[in-house]
Amino acid sequence: MDPLMRCGLSPFIGLYEAPHVPGGYVMLPGMRAQLAGAVQVVRDREELKKGIADLYDESSKMWEGLWGEHMHHGFYDPGLPGSVAHHRRAQLRMIEETLSFAGVTEDSSKWPKRVVDVGCGIGGSSRYLAKKYGAQCQGITLSPVQAQRAQALAVAEGLADKVSFQVADALDQPFPDGHFDLVWSMESGEHMPDKNKFVSELTRVAAPGATIIIVTWCHRDLSQSEDSLKPDEITLLNKICNAYYLPEWCSPSDYVKIAESLSLKDIKTADWSDNVAPFWPAVIQSAFTWKGFISLLRSGWKSIKGALVMPLMIEGYNKKLIKFTIITCRKPE
Ligand code: SAH
DSSP, rough: HHHHHTTOOOOHHOOOEOSSSTTTTOOOOHHHHTTOOOOOOOOOOHHHHHHHHHHHHHHHHHHHHHOOOOOOOOOOTTOOOOHHHHHHHHHHHHHHHHHHHTTSSSSSGGOOOOEEEOTTTTHHHHHHHHHHHHOEEEEEEEEHHHHHHHHHHHHHHOTTTTTEEOOOTTSSOOSSOOOOOEEEEEEEEOOSOHHHHHHHHHHEEEEEEEEEEEEEEEOOOOTTOSOOOHHHHHHHHHHHHHHHHHOOOOOHHHHHHHHHHHEEEEEEEEEEEHHHHHHHHHHHHHHTTTHHHHHHHHHOOHHHHHHTHHHHHHHHHTTTTTEEEEEEEEEOO
16 A cells, blocks of 8 residues: 555645556545646656756756856745845855754764765755765756756866766666765755655665755645645645646645654754745846846746746745745664
8 A cells, every 4th residue: 555545645645656557647536626626737757757857957047047056945034135145145054054954963073975965956055065074975857957067067166076966866766775874855855746755765865874854845734624725725836836847745744754654763844934935036036137037038938937936936935835844854773
């Protein structure tokens, strides 16, 4: 039986691989109820992967030009908006807050030596961690353009012997069991069509005692009386999913249940939604500069569609529907 079914998660996770449909997904009954009245593009696994690869192939250059090498939210003190430089600092702070929350030690004798960056973008986190810890970092992305650019930046920064990047699927990682002492996934989990398989793969490649970090977009936890989100919430999320090539979302407690089902230890989560609040308004502002507008038009239709739903991210946060979540845990020794 599907382990998620066992812990009652299936209706919230969404699309499941159908054993009788090669590479395809079926919708479970609870999922149909969730989608009632909403328009969602249901993509099979290969379609989803291609969409994600194309989206990032198309948009990464534009993002780098406007925002630099980190393709993730910034971490802010709530209520303090600021300049673009401030936003870039906030993105670095996101990495530092994440490491600190996960308890990655400042003690140099215990620094991570082998890091995997799952959903690495153009490698900003990998290079940061390689420099900070002197670690060997291996990044994977679905986008060939990102992998190539990440490698070029590594060479330019003299880090070619420390970091490497390749096109590979987070759900089927090209790494041996128990290889990494830090497993890092910064804002890629929301793209994963099978959260159970995702966390299982993170766990498989983790060495005994390794720290596993997932920073990701979740929907709010359901109350005890609810068995799904409200129809208007589902409609809002589906619009975001369609534009950003995201499958069905899950909640922070769904992640905790998955981690528990894999016997992971020291499971901790936090809701950082208030700390990321200034981010999307700033991204929208940057898209409305002359430079932003031109590079958006040059990037192509997928990027434009992405830009058009940016206000919905803000709406989702304001409605307390979208939860920017960190989940950290440790693989048992
Ligand atoms: N972590 C990066 C990039 C976040 S953007 C950063 O913080 O800068 C999301 C990334 O997840 C993209 O690089 C995308 O290619 C990757 N991704 C999405 N689904 C994936 C999958 N199934 N396997 C590997 N990478 C994936």
